[in-house]
Amino acid sequence: MRGVRPELRALDGGLASSAPVPAHIPKTAVAEWNRVTSDLKERGLLVSACLGTVASYVIATWQVAECVKAIEADGAFVKTKLGEPKPHPAHGLMNKANELVARLAAELGLTPSSRSRKGLQGKECKDASAPSGLDL
Numbered sequence: 001m002r003g004v005r006p007e008l009r010a011l012d013g014g015l016a017s018s019a020p021v022p023a024h025i026p027k028t029a030v031a032e033w034n035r036v037t038s039d040l041k042e043r044g045l046l047v048s049a050c051l052g053t054v055a056s057y058v059i060a061t062w063q064v065a066e067c068v069k070a071i072e073a074d075g076a077f078v079k080t081k082l083g084e085p086k087p088h089p090a091h092g093l094m095n096k097a098n099e100l101v102a103r104l105a106a107e108l109g110l111t112p113s114s115r116s117r118k119g120l121q122g123k124e125c126k127d128a129s130a131p132s133g134l135d136l
Contacts, residue, residue: 018034018037018038018041019037019041019046019048019051019054021033021034022051022055024055024059025055025058025059025062026059026062028062028065029058029059029061029062032058032061032062033054033055033058036054036057036058036108036110037051037054039110040054040108040109043109045108045109050108053104053107053108054108056100056104057100057101057104057105057108057110060097060100060101060104061097061101063093063094063097064094064097064098064101066090067090067091067093067094067097068094070088070090071088071090071091071094074088075088076088076091
């Protein structure tokens, strides 16, 4: 879908506390859930209606990580029954999950370019660990 994205604004009725981690989120992905929900809460964009999108984003990032582990363990190519090399089957899942991660990250305002859209900036923050002279 091409065109101008709608302006996102802090919402009245946004969640004031951290959202509980859904039971279907893998344990190794809980840190990402906490990171994303904290970021959205700080910008006033965390509402219960977006928790499904956040869960989909977190699961997709977990899938990418699991595919990378499988490819690292087995190699980029595996052998067929006839002994011929073919790309690891995890490549297909990883590519689809990466597309989903990119799309959902943009929807949630988690990428630098999506944060530049009006309404996604949230509160201004200065990173104390950033080199001096940079406006972060």
